[in-house]
Amino acid sequence: MTEEIVIAGFGGQGVLLAGKLLCVAAMRRGLQVSHIPSYGAEMRGGTANCSVVISTEDIPSPVIECPSVVIALNGPSLVKFLPRIRLGGMLIWNRSLIAIAPSRSDLFSFPLDATDISLANGTERAANMVAIGALLRLKPNLVSMKSIEAALDEVISSRNRKYNSLNLRILSVGYEMAEKIVANK
Amino acid sequence: MTEEIVIAGFGGQGVLLAGKLLCVAAMRRGLQVSHIPSYGAEMRGGTANCSVVISTEDIPSPVIECPSVVIALNGPSLVKFLPRIRLGGMLIWNRSLIAIAPSRSDLFSFPLDATDISLANGTERAANMVAIGALLRLKPNLVSMKSIEAALDEVISSRNRKYNSLNLRILSVGYEMAEKIVANK
Amino acid sequence: MLGKVLMKGNEALAEAALIAGCRHYFAYPITPQNEIPVYMARRMAELGGTFIQAESELAAISMVMGASAGGVRTMTSSSSPGMALKQEGISYLAGAELPCVLVNVMRGGPGLGGIAGSQGDYFQATRGGGNGDYRTIVLAPGNAQELADFTVDAFDLADEYRIPVLILVDGYLGQMSEPLTLPKPNGKKFEKSWAVRGSEGKSKNIIASLRLVPDSALEVHNLHLQDKYEKITEEVRHVDEYRCEDAEWLIVAYGAAARVARKAVDSLRTGGTRVGLFRPLSLWPFPDRELNEFAKEVEKVLTVEMSLGQLIEDVKLSVNGEAEVDFYGRAGGAVPTLDDIIGRIYSYEHQDHTHVQAS
Amino acid sequence: MLGKVLMKGNEALAEAALIAGCRHYFAYPITPQNEIPVYMARRMAELGGTFIQAESELAAISMVMGASAGGVRTMTSSSSPGMALKQEGISYLAGAELPCVLVNVMRGGPGLGGIAGSQGDYFQATRGGGNGDYRTIVLAPGNAQELADFTVDAFDLADEYRIPVLILVDGYLGQMSEPLTLPKPNGKKFEKSWAVRGSEGKSKNIIASLRLVPDSALEVHNLHLQDKYEKITEEVRHVDEYRCEDAEWLIVAYGAAARVARKAVDSLRTGGTRVGLFRPLSLWPFPDRELNEFAKEVEKVLTVEMSLGQLIEDVKLSVNGEAEVDFYGRAGGAVPTLDDIIGRIYSYEHQDHTHVQAS
Amino acid sequence: MSIKTIPMYRRPEGLSDVRTHYCPGCGHGIIHKLIAEVLVELDIIGKTIIIAPVGCSVLAYKYIEVDGLEAAHGRAPAVATGLKRALPNRIVISYQGDGDLLAIGVGETVHAANRGEKITVFFVNNANYGMTGGQMAPTSLEGQKTTTTPHGRDGTEVGYPIRACELIDTLVAPAYIERTSVHNPGAVKKTKKAILKALSYQKEGIGYSFVEILSMCPTNWGVEPATAAEWIKTDMLKSFPLKKFRDRPMEAAVEKEAS
Amino acid sequence: MSIKTIPMYRRPEGLSDVRTHYCPGCGHGIIHKLIAEVLVELDIIGKTIIIAPVGCSVLAYKYIEVDGLEAAHGRAPAVATGLKRALPNRIVISYQGDGDLLAIGVGETVHAANRGEKITVFFVNNANYGMTGGQMAPTSLEGQKTTTTPHGRDGTEVGYPIRACELIDTLVAPAYIERTSVHNPGAVKKTKKAILKALSYQKEGIGYSFVEILSMCPTNWGVEPATAAEWIKTDMLKSFPLKKFRDRPMEAAVEKEAS
Amino acid sequence: MGNNGNRGVPIIDKERCKGCGLCIANCPKKILAKSKELNSQGLHYTVCIDESICIACGACALMCPDAAIEIDKFVEAEAV
Amino acid sequence: MGNNGNRGVPIIDKERCKGCGLCIANCPKKILAKSKELNSQGLHYTVCIDESICIACGACALMCPDAAIEIDKFVEAEAV
Numbered sequence A, B: 001m002t003e004e005i006v007i008a009g010f011g012g013q014g015v016l017l018a019g020k021l022l023c024v025a026a027m028r029r030g031l032q033v034s035h036i037p038s039y040g041a042e043m044r045g046g047t048a049n050c051s052v053v054i055s056t057e058d059i060p061s062p063v064i065e066c067p068s069v070v071i072a073l074n075g076p077s078l079v080k081f082l083p084r085i086r087l088g089g090m091l092i093w094n095r096s097l098i099a100i101a102p103s104r105s106d107l108f109s110f111p112l113d114a115t116d117i118s119l120a121n122g123t124e125r126a127a128n129m130v131a132i133g134a135l136l137r138l139k140p141n142l143v144s145m146k147s148i149e150a151a152l153d154e155v156i157s158s159r160n161r162k163y164n165s166l167n168l169r170i171l172s173v174g175y176e177m178a179e180k181i182v183a184n185k
Numbered sequence C, D: 001m002l003g004k005v006l007m008k009g010n011e012a013l014a015e016a017a018l019i020a021g022c023r024h025y026f027a028y029p030i031t032p033q034n035e036i037p038v039y040m041a042r043r044m045a046e047l048g049g050t051f052i053q054a055e056s057e058l059a060a061i062s063m064v065m066g067a068s069a070g071g072v073r074t075m076t077s078s079s080s081p082g083m084a085l086k087q088e089g090i091s092y093l094a095g096a097e098l099p100c101v102l103v104n105v106m107r108g109g110p111g112l113g114g115i116a117g118s119q120g121d122y123f124q125a126t127r128g129g130g131n132g133d134y135r136t137i138v139l140a141p142g143n144a145q146e147l148a149d150f151t152v153d154a155f156d157l158a159d160e161y162r163i164p165v166l167i168l169v170d171g172y173l174g175q176m177s178e179p180l181t182l183p184k185p186n187g188k189k190f191e192k193s194w195a196v197r198g199s200e201g202k203s204k205n206i207i208a209s210l211r212l213v214p215d216s217a218l219e220v221h222n223l224h225l226q227d228k229y230e231k232i233t234e235e236v237r238h239v240d241e242y243r244c245e246d247a248e249w250l251i252v253a254y255g256a257a258a259r260v261a262r263k264a265v266d267s268l269r270t271g272g273t274r275v276g277l278f279r280p281l282s283l284w285p286f287p288d289r290e291l292n293e294f295a296k297e298v299e300k301v302l303t304v305e306m307s308l309g310q311l312i313e314d315v316k317l318s319v320n321g322e323a324e325v326d327f328y329g330r331a332g333g334a335v336p337t338l339d340d341i342i343g344r345i346y347s348y349e350h351q352d353h354t355h356v357q358a359s
Numbered sequence E, F: 001m002s003i004k005t006i007p008m009y010r011r012p013e014g015l016s017d018v019r020t021h022y023c024p025g026c027g028h029g030i031i032h033k034l035i036a037e038v039l040v041e042l043d044i045i046g047k048t049i050i051i052a053p054v055g056c057s058v059l060a061y062k063y064i065e066v067d068g069l070e071a072a073h074g075r076a077p078a079v080a081t082g083l084k085r086a087l088p089n090r091i092v093i094s095y096q097g098d099g100d101l102l103a104i105g106v107g108e109t110v111h112a113a114n115r116g117e118k119i120t121v122f123f124v125n126n127a128n129y130g131m132t133g134g135q136m137a138p139t140s141l142e143g144q145k146t147t148t149t150p151h152g153r154d155g156t157e158v159g160y161p162i163r164a165c166e167l168i169d170t171l172v173a174p175a176y177i178e179r180t181s182v183h184n185p186g187a188v189k190k191t192k193k194a195i196l197k198a199l200s201y202q203k204e205g206i207g208y209s210f211v212e213i214l215s216m217c218p219t220n221w222g223v224e225p226a227t228a229a230e231w232i233k234t235d236m237l238k239s240f241p242l243k244k245f246r247d248r249p250m251e252a253a254v255e256k257e258a259s
Numbered sequence G, H: 001m002g003n004n005g006n007r008g009v010p011i012i013d014k015e016r017c018k019g020c021g022l023c024i025a026n027c028p029k030k031i032l033a034k035s036k037e038l039n040s041q042g043l044h045y046t047v048c049i050d051e052s053i054c055i056a057c058g059a060c061a062l063m064c065p066d067a068a069i070e071i072d073k074f075v076e077a078e079a080v
């Protein structure tokens, strides 16, 4: 099993954290993992993204040409990564910030009102958690909710750990959203 | 024919100029020549010297390990180069500044009162000319007085060319000194 | 995986330097190694160590020179253009036989180039971009675990041989996070009676690369260095031979490029192609004899680099005509692809079979 | 000899640069190349050209970058440690494809080392001590005449290929005076529409090594550079083959070392030994095919350097196992001796004869 | 009485029609805009070359409609020197950040100023290294938290903010030295005046001019742009008072030295 | 009333028993002597390390009985920084010429001073590059003939003399800055006092000290040593007035910044 | 004061606007605000919520780092 | 002035002396001069031509770059 996941969004949307969470959770399950941020522009103002590879085998390169999963938290990210998703791959996208639905029909596309859900839970910064929650449901063999819970404690600095329960709550909302979508399909 | 000549003395004694003179004169005779100053110490206060090679053949290296001729215008130069002169080589030394006669008997040694002669001609800087004059006599096949005369005009900057006749006069004194020594040997 | 931590390569390296006892780190910011100074800024404050953000790379390498001369373990890190600026200083450190650890997290060049990972400084690292006949040991880790482990080794090697040791990494390895187990302090101690700590109670020490008097002093010094380099060449030869034993084709690669090559070997082996990966872990000294042995047995050697023909020179020098040497390289931040490597090796086999049939 | 002038190597080079039309020269003092800035200070004032004694080598190479970008012929010179400092700048110039002439009058290293002539920067010159995949043309004159002639060529090559051209000399060649005939201006003109002179009446020009967008831009740029380098490798291959035709033994050497080697060849030939001198005049591109041809015919190749094993890598890469490659090198300012070279070649013959007798 | 609209302000022609890569609220954009305006007003845009530093403004030449040239990190004044000496009739701008100009490049800064190169240096002081992610700069304030001074800059350990104008003001040659800011509209207006003066001096061949401009880096200061502008006013101005340090033609400089 | 002789002055123990390579009348010798005297007087000679620059004094460590360390040209203050941070209880001296300190190394000079490194810098200003044969230095006077300014230094073309003390005096951290000279016995005495103060400050851990010393280079000035000393008095002092620029303990510096 | 009686209108290029808010913070009349909508960059751009009281001071345009604001001024036709 | 009544003698190490003449130029009593002879370095070293009027001011020793001059001072025995 190898999943090549790109998580992309604005700077403040916590895409790096989301990637780390996945990695630590998968690592604790004994899987091989790699995580690399895009540092492709020693410059400002663009999108932020990270590439996460989770695999039962050694990982050759952390760089992902054609992702199996893309999580696009904003419009520019969608524009950038949509064309790269592999045939039959998965796209999770933030409908709160992306007005027009993606144009490819050769992949599994899951819209989430991620920012809206986050805001509804009293923060604007947890769209990433919604998406991770959804991913957990959509790729059930990747990592469990339990391991993500443990990973949250490991990855989040002690100063911010107080938000972990909120994060988990938002995560499960994402999970349930995905559940519903899957059920409806 | 190849002569490997080292000219050495204090900074102000014009050793580089003496070397250049020899080179230009020899070059005009169609000989191969090379001249290199000692730049062996990016530092101060030592002796100045230059190595001159004059040859009928191509010159491999301007660096002289064992000179065939050494012109030592002061004591430290003598100390430095005496041991290096090749067997049967020639030493021309400035008796005005060197108190003790050189110790090697396996070479041809010619003392000159070079500084005294220079001073007697109203300058303290022409010991080099005395020595070159002597060399001309002692190595008659090297360069002629005539070619040195031409070389003087070529090498000396126009500003100082007015001293050329004086230089030539001192040169001939050196020549005659050598003449006398040779006659006496 | 279970007892491991997930760390960014740059941070794994930094933490390993601390484990090795480095408390004097000097650097100037540059992408993609910025995590190292940022990490050190925090940790040195905790440990009472010294981190100075130098005014330039020239100053940083000179601070390393001062600290090393004082007898402490010291390190600097940079990336390609910054490393170019350190070349004079490295030459001085090598000439003065001062131990230290240098890190180059390479990015694409030439010039300002870009900041994606690259291996374009192989020549600079292995041949020395500074002046004169000198060498630095060059280690080439290939994952976060090796980044940490080799860093500890680097400090030991530096002290053992009184030589700068360069850890050569590309930006991908520096930037990516992977699971690793942090090394334990090994407790090795090195006597540094040569350090300049004041002459009280002993004769005075002088540390310099300058050799002026007598005329032969500099040649003598160089021959001494050369002896040391030969000793290192005998004693420090690190290589990872992966499925090379019965190989018909050999791939040579290091760092991030070698990770892809290794995968290619696995894939090709599954398909029945007898291919191996020769991964030098020390780039200087280069394990040339070892490679030459394999070269005698194989038909062709493929060099895979993230540069345009640098590693291949050491490969050719090692192979010395014993086998054909082929080249596949990417530049300016691109990573070799699995397909390209597999395709290339496959093409040999294909050619070969054609050849066999024709004969 | 009669129409010739006696000039110091450094000054011959400086005057030739003026003959080639260079009116913008920037440098920082360092022995043994100081005659060049001193000469330029005087002559540029006479000619209305620009000489700036830069505040450092870093500044000097950057001034060259500015002047070259403005479309004028420009040069800088230095010696080993100073050259180490210019490496980043050279990488930028190469990346931005700016023509210029660089001079390294080498002295002994590493570090401060000494100031006697040496060839210890061969690696730095031919492999590039800067960052990334780049090349500079490297010319290796062997006497004052070539110093002058190659300097004029260097400016033409630089403009033709938009590349920095490095003249690599040792301190002995720089310091010694020899007879030479000054070259005549050749009147070659090069269009420089790429220069930045203001965008008035045309679209704007940008000169940079940076390639950020798209991701592949830097690789594309590198491949473009590589194409150019391959073109140069085909077109610029300079070598002086001296008595090589029927040689049984071959010596490879450049610069001051080659002068001694040439003499050795003459001596040995007189004694009946069939030996030749292969003297590369361009060190990059290295005339590898040419050397390989000879290597097939000889028994052994002796590399003679004023360094401790640098040129030999290019020799081995060229010979590629076709003959044994031996090494004789001196370091730190020493010059190879005639006796040593003759002795070494003689020893081959002796061994060989023994061998023949034994078989 | 009918009402007509007339254009009071238009996007300057001198700006290229592209989106910059700068973060929202970054001062570089304001400064680029002013330079573009002045180049057009002085009618020198066609003979100007801008030398971009290594820093966030590394692509400055893509945003202003002039020829552009790269310099290695810190070396822009030396590159400018070479270029101006080659083309004395062109206008040469060295545009630099504080890491570039005061850390790695302080030598080139001091010496180009000291030679009185007839160039113009625009020094964007944003109190940190923007491009590489907010490390301490020579101009970071005491106590300022940066990624490499996580507990705030401690002057006694890593040095105090260096004042570029004051440093350069110890030299004889410079013709014009001023420090301005872009933290509010009034400051922006004064900055434009300073840019205008600097470039007109160069146009007239008068000599070296240096304009330091305090500028927001909201991203790395970790605040909203408006808060960043406020921080300049409340904090930066204390260490970097706005001031015209020198304004004299070259001849005056020569006289001063002679006397 | 019988007469006895007592030793009034003895060659300092701190000097090595070797001949220096300096030219006759070179100021480096005088300055070495003073440093050697002070190191003994302060009883710190056994814990001092001198960092020699690249310049005529490249072998300084051979002449003073202390541990010695080399720096690359211009980098002595950075080397000193590394060493002092490694060994905070040792006395670290950075001894530098004007090419070294003000040309290639002005960056390291400014930044070590700005960090207030607890080191001492002795700056030997001889208005040219001695070691490489008398080229122009940043401190060469206007009109001064050097091998690279054969017609005399022209300030408008190649810059005016740079004043190191004035430059450093713009920084907050330094504790002690003074310019002295060795052109006559009185000046030598004052120089010794300055050296003493600088090194005792370091001994007490007070902070960065900088002593600039005007010094003769008869060889490259092309005059007799006595004439060279006279030239310092008649010419150099005009551009480089002798002055104590700053003398305050670190705490004062901190206060000043805080206020 | 100098703008006494002046009237005008800011023309905001919503695609150039990065939503930094410097114009909003510096508008003396407080008539600029963030849009509810996003532009194609996904950013809340600036809009003028009451053009009628714009005094054409130019503060917003001066502060805009992206030169996204132009200003038109109203003048009495005969005065031109 | 401060040396009123002081008496002493300079002790010059002729082998260390480089003959620079700084001592000679700075001796207030003008009692130093160049030797006729050369030392082993071939240099004219400094000699004191009239020790009787040396005031032990130390000027020569202060100026000597080669620390070639030491000074002895004469004192009345009982004063010690």
Ligand SMILES: Cc1ncc(C[n+]2csc(CCOP(=O)(O)OP(=O)(O)O)c2C)c(N)n1
Residues within 6 Å of the ligand: C028, C029, C030, C031, C057, C081, C082, C085, E054, E055, E056, E057, E073, E096, E097, E098, E099, E100, E101, E124, E126, E128, E129, E130, E131, E132, E137
């Ligand atoms: C030789 C070298 N060293 C370091 C870097 C990395 N680097 C790029 S920009 C920069 C500093 C940017 O800060 P500043 O000059 O203040 O400009 P800003 O980005 O804040 O506008 C650094 C250190 C580099 N590219 N080259």
Ligand SMILES: Cc1ncc(C[n+]2csc(CCOP(=O)(O)OP(=O)(O)O)c2C)c(N)n1
Residues within 6 Å of the ligand: D028, D029, D030, D031, D057, D081, D082, D085, F054, F055, F056, F057, F073, F096, F097, F098, F099, F100, F101, F124, F126, F128, F129, F130, F131, F132, F137
């Ligand atoms: C990188 C480098 N550049 C240049 C030199 C050559 N160099 C040696 S000493 C020196 C300057 C000496 O002048 P200064 O610092 O004033 O000291 P002085 O000799 O006058 O005491 C120079 C340029 C060098 N050794 N290294």
Ligand code: SF4
Residues within 6 Å of the ligand: A044, A045, E021, E022, E023, E025, E026, E027, E028, E056, E126, E130, E131, E216, E217, E218, E219, E220
């Ligand atoms: S990081 Fe700072 S300086 Fe750079 S673009 Fe962003 S706001 Fe501007």
Ligand code: SF4
Residues within 6 Å of the ligand: B044, B045, F021, F022, F023, F025, F026, F027, F028, F056, F126, F130, F131, F216, F217, F218, F219, F220
């Ligand atoms: S050249 Fe000048 S500084 Fe150097 S030793 Fe001689 S007099 Fe002293």
Ligand code: SF4
Residues within 6 Å of the ligand: E025, G012, G016, G017, G018, G019, G020, G021, G022, G023, G024, G045, G046, G060, G063, G064, G065, G066, G067, G068, G069
């Ligand atoms: S200042 Fe410009 S970029 Fe910022 S919000 Fe206003 S219009 Fe948009």
Ligand code: SF4
Residues within 6 Å of the ligand: F025, H012, H016, H017, H018, H019, H020, H021, H022, H023, H024, H045, H046, H060, H063, H064, H065, H066, H067, H068, H069
């Ligand atoms: S000062 Fe010293 S070296 Fe100079 S002449 Fe007098 S004793 Fe000799």
